[in-house]
Amino acid sequence: MGANHRGVANPVDQHIGQRIRECRRAAGVRQDTLAMALGLTFQQVQKYERGFNRVSASTLYEIARTLNVAVGDFYDGLPSTTDEAAKRCGLTHQPELARLMGSRDGALVAEFFPRIESPGLRRILAELVRATVLARKPT
Numbered sequence: 001m002g003a004n005h006r007g008v009a010n011p012v013d014q015h016i017g018q019r020i021r022e023c024r025r026a027a028g029v030r031q032d033t034l035a036m037a038l039g040l041t042f043q044q045v046q047k048y049e050r051g052f053n054r055v056s057a058s059t060l061y062e063i064a065r066t067l068n069v070a071v072g073d074f075y076d077g078l079p080s081t082t083d084e085a086a087k088r089c090g091l092t093h094q095p096e097l098a099r100l101m102g103s104r105d106g107a108l109v110a111e112f113f114p115r116i117e118s119p120g121l122r123r124i125l126a127e128l129v130r131a132t133v134l135a136r137k138p139t
Helices: 011-026 031-038 042-050 057-067 071-075 083-088 095-102 104-115 119-135
Strands: none
Touching: 011 042, 011 057, 011 071, 011 095, 011 104, 031 042, 031 057, 057 071, 095 104
């Protein structure tokens, strides 16, 4: 099980579940549709996505195949022994991009933003988003 004896989900299981959810949403697949493709209930998919139940290797493989992603995509963002080497080479992980692609609206923006032909208009839209976020008052 993904939860320990105190009922707290393992952080790695939570991360894998979050990535399953992000990839599923980016693919435009509903929980019940994924569940049906895997021969599971949608409640089981919910438990995987919340990290309450640990996903077996074979199920993770089937989820990746169904969502048309690499199994390794579910591990993106977890600390690894290669993180320091990546930093030394100037490569950094971009969790913001993963969050963007994991949301329905973010995936839509990512799909259509590059198609805007005017660099000036792209710059204005990017600044609008930036200013909106920075102007938002903390709650």
